Amino acid sequence: MPDSVSAAADELYYRMWLVRYFDEKVDEMFAKGMIHGTTHLCVGQEATAIGGCAVLRDEDKITSTHRGHGHCIGKGADVNRMMAELMGRATGYCKGKGGSMHIADVERGNLGANGIVGGGIPLAVGAALTSKMMKQNYVVLCYFGDGASNEGSFHEAVNLASIWSLPVVFLCENNQYGMSGSVKEMMHIEHIADRAAAYGIPGVVADGNDLLEVIRVTDEAVARARRGDGPTLIEAKTYRWKGHSKSDGRKYRTREEEAEWKAKDPILRFGSTLLASGACTQDDLDRLQQRARADIEAAVQFALDSPMPDIATLEEDVFA
């Protein structure tokens, strides 16, 4: 295990559980009618969320997707304010106006979740352009899904980033489905990373359930971007355990396939690595897991105790 990971192992393991418990809690709260609207859960995709962000510096930025709770936590967001946002509270990241699909934590470099599939990809390119033009030397990590890679915005944005050699890393979380459309039906290539060739940039296929591998490939791509050598397209193969959103009977895939992927749980896998390397004891791991669970319970309480936004705020913030 790399030294940098050993040093941060506790934090990474804890954050993966934080993502898992956050989304499981949200699932439960939706079922109970405690949250209005819609949500997209990233249970099973904790390694890409936490691993990708793990190599970033504070000043680096990310763009996220409609399935963005994990990315948000990865970039260091406060789960209290996230939960408050989902519950439409005034203390939420977007004062109750954004909800699950639109959480942004701009202070920490999270330029926001996005309800439009592929909508964040050109934004990432623009943010990278700022970095280059203003010589700020930050890197932008752009998360998107396999489905998004079929949108024109993906192709146009990657091309632009490539010809301008921008410091952006395109991290595709290939969780095998865009809603009900499987990658096997919706594209005629085996690897999304192969699309990099069309734009003359490196394409890398990674095991998206292996935290260490996600960290390794993202680190390389970020270093390349920071050196001024331009973008990389990473495809991390993973799986979303839950349905697309709250009302999904998952008829488009089999329970066997789901079980196969659940057996490759990225959190348990990283836990075993930590034990094997001697970096942590089982006690340590249990403690971190418990801490994450307790923090999510506290976040729910924080949200419940928070006020609803005043109706007077309805027309605020349209213009700067």
Place this chain on the structure above:
Amino acid sequence: MRQMTYQEAVREAMSQLMREDERVFLMGEDIGIYGGAFGVSRGMIEEFGPERIRNTPISEAAITGAAVGAALTGMRPIMELQFSDFVTIAMDQLVNQAAKLRYMYGGKASVPMVVRAPGGSGTGAAAQHSQSLEAWLAHVPGLKVVQPATAYDAKGLLRAAVEDNNPVIFYEHKLLYGTKSEVPEEPYTIPIGKGDIKRAGRDVTVVATSIMVHKALHAAEVLEKDGISVEVVDPRTLVPLDTELILNSVKKTSRVVVVYEAVKRGGYGAEIVSTIVESDAFDYLDAPVVRLGGKEIPIPQNPELEKHAVPQVDDIVTAIRKMMRKA
């Protein structure tokens, strides 16, 4: 007669049309085994198969452009834009291609396609999944725009839209999918461009579209107790607009309130008001015309804020009471 939901009515219209005409087919994201984001095409793939219930990648521009191309060459595609908000991605194909090709070609081709687009707020899906963008589309010469408010209207208007030789935007409202009305089993057509008096009244005309028709009807019930008789006119189609129906109603009642969910500024309500003011119905008006529309904000997620973003029954009631007092 049997009752049916709006969602079922759209599905029945599509199924009947597909049985009759092999040129009719469906195209869109998740419309196959998933049945569409709102379940409108549920079960159709079992009957018609994946060739005619065509699941697409998430590629709104390509789907729309492909529908234009297929329509130009003899098919009659019905495409679903999963949420009407995604029309933004398809805008070039709709505005620069679909709407203009016939005219540019000197009438030598036509584009008989239907774009089904679920719109509107009330589900908590927030700013990028709750818009009502029909005014944009109504602005473009060459596009027809339909906004059915009931299951009955949806079934008849969808048939008319598919039979029409032009691109038709079929704007559905997400909160209407579960609403029921009487719907005949046999196929029928409601002509595009023909509005409907949803409730007859003497004192004031409310011109309302889509979900606002139901809110206006509710408001009319409340006002009836005050002795105010409200006529609710549903244009059903924005382009072309049944001006005669609206003007006749205004001449009868002498007062008019126009209600729509889309943002008030630049909305289609302004068009309706101008049509009234520019006509001889103007002489009949006993009070200034009132427009109620959505606030000039994106739709927020919090349910209370969300409700306040668009006109509600109370807003309609208040506006009419005020108007009646002044007059």
